[in-house]
Amino acid sequence: MKREPAERSLRPTWLEIDPGAFRHNVQRLREAVGRQVVIYACLKRNAYGCGAGPIARAAIAGGADGLAVGNIDDAVSVRRAGVTAPVMLYPTCLPEVAAAVSDLDLTPTVSTPEEAESWAAAFGKRRSIFAKFDVGLMRGGAQPSELGALLAAIVDSPNLTLAGIYTHFHTYGGPEGAGYLEWQVARLREAAAAAKSSGAEIPFVMGSNSALVMQRPDLDLSGVDPGRLLFGVTPAGPLERQLDLRPALAAFRSRILIAKTITAVPEDQRLSPFPAQVGTRIGVLPVGWGDGLPRRFRDGARALVQGRPVPILNPVHLEHLRLDLTGVPEAGPGDEVTLIGRQGAQTITLEEVEATWGLDGLSLLAGLRDHLRRDYGHPES
């Protein structure tokens, strides 16, 4: 008899995503920015590892007006999840996929007049398009001095309707970040002036990612497109707004495959990179750096087994991880292990993970590989 492959991952390693937390975060953002400001929830990188389809549904349920994605495949996931709200595409694909963009009712972004002309030709009918401008990231987008020409190419085209203009600030923490931010704000004003003097009607202007939303409420403009804050990752820096945010990633769990007590180690400990001694009890888990864990954890990294913390042992392997179970000798195969989240009375928070995994919250979430099973049944809070 032919066996069908399993539809769901059979590995005892999984993520628990809390769409209710995401929805809650969108609601808090809505309260902060008010009804007049459009919210595009930024769902880059498969919704920062949490799953573009289910998170898009939560975003709209929480009051977002639209979704923004950096990968057209994520837009396909959003539509497959039955979400009909506006989807803006950050620069992600070439005009050769214009028919799919049209069928899925997505709004692409252009940075140059040539790009605008190519999309207009490829659409062959009237479609909306965003113009991006660059205030300092120096990636996509027309520089302020080039914006007038880009807008002219769009408004002069019989096939294009200008949906609006937007930019993305390059923000990072640290004292030097403030001066750089101000420099970019000056470039934003320069671009706004260029747009005005082009004579084009600009229906929508957007510039704020999470850091700007939290630090510069005066720059909410017509819309905002934060990502990380909606997943419960607070940006660094002095914050003007305080939002009660919850983590969208509720838990990262696995189960013990093998437990054994070490009976021999090299006499010269320098011969082995593994920090075990005779008598150390180790537990082996089916999860590794190929799933998004770091190659090495920092001192103090721990997991929870039977409601108790146990040390994580370095180095991490491609698909395996070892725990020091010496302090919980009764733990054995099949026991659930929590790498992130709550188990019993103990919780490993995202903040603890940032410190001991050596990853900031954004890198951690976005680094979670798509092959991991994601469970969305976490009780909505």
Ligand SMILES: Cc1ncc(COP(=O)(O)O)c(C=O)c1O
């Ligand atoms: C164009 C654009 N807007 C918004 C965001 C959201 O950024 P953040 O997650 O810092 O809010 C990104 C993220 O890379 C982006 O590229």
